[in-house]
Amino acid sequence: QQQVKQSPQSLIVQKGGISIINCAYENTAFDYFPWYQQFPGKGPALLIAIRPDVSEKKEGRFTISFNKSAKQFSLHIMDSQPGDSATYFCAASKGGGSNYKLTFGKGTLLTVNP
Amino acid sequence: DAGVTQSPTHLIKTRGQQVTLRCSPKSGHDTVSWYQQALGQGPQFIFQYYEEEERQRGNFPDRFSGHQFPNYSSELNVNALLLGDSALYLCASSLVGGRTGELFFGEGSRLTVL
Numbered sequence: 001q002q003q004v005k006q007s008p009q010s011l012i013v014q015k016g017g018i019s020i021i022n023c024a025y026e027n028t029a030f031d032y033f034p035w036y037q038q039f040p041g042k043g044p045a046l047l048i049a050i051r052p053d054v055s056e057k058k059e060g061r062f063t064i065s066f067n068k069s070a071k072q073f074s075l076h077i078m079d080s081q082p083g084d085s086a087t088y089f090c091a092a093s094k095g096g097g098s099n100y101k102l103t104f105g106k107g108t109l110l111t112v113n114p
Numbered sequence: 115d116a117g118v119t120q121s122p123t124h125l126i127k128t129r130g131q132q133v134t135l136r137c138s139p140k141s142g143h144d145t146v147s148w149y150q151q152a153l154g155q156g157p158q159f160i161f162q163y164y165e166e167e168e169r170q171r172g173n174f175p176d177r178f179s180g181h182q183f184p185n186y187s188s189e190l191n192v193n194a195l196l197l198g199d200s201a202l203y204l205c206a207s208s209l210v211g212g213r214t215g216e217l218f219f220g221e222g223s224r225l226t227v228l
Contacts, residue, residue: 043219104156
């Protein structure tokens with residue numbers, strides 16, 4: 001059972017454009033939703049995260065939109081740059097503190113053309 | 115400030131063999147989690163260690179075992195290797211009571227089973 005579904009599988013955007021990646025979850029007990037960025041040969045790095053008590057969180061060019069009723073959340077990358085080309089993973093977990101497990105989506109390969 | 119370090123970076127084994135992967139957490143962190151990332155997939159949670167005990171476990175067989183040492187470093191052991199165990203094994207560290215969600219990943223150990 002795939003608890004976190006991510007789309008699209010791949011995405012090509014022109015420099016300066018907006019990249020949008022979507023995720024849907026099934027487990028209503030999830031209460032923490034991070035996005036990770038992974039470059040080839042590297043481990044995933046936390047990009048931005050949100051909790052369900054807010055509908056949007058923005059950090060620089062990166063914004064998470066969260067829809068609790070639809071059980072969906074998305075990552076928007078504004079003014080996309082070639083350096084943003086990477087694989088992006090959404091994830092979800094339940095429980096507080098840092099001793100919990102993350103359930104990841106399958107990832108989106110983003111390519112930003114110059 | 116050293117991040118999460120893993121060794122070895124690459125290794126090749128044959129079916130039926132055993133493998134040990136090692137992880138040193140980020141300085142100041144006390145919790146280590148292990149994830150398996152198959153090619154083209156998101157990371158999957160294997161287990162988590164805190165205070166030298168396994169605290170949580172994902173859906174992995176008993177062939178996967180681990181250990182945490184008093185200095186917080188950790189090992190992942192896989193016995194009776196199968197072809198399907200070929201993957202990138204990621205170690206992530208965190209601090210119990212620290213900022214929620216701040217999982218720091220290493221660059222991984224790439225295991226190939228022939």
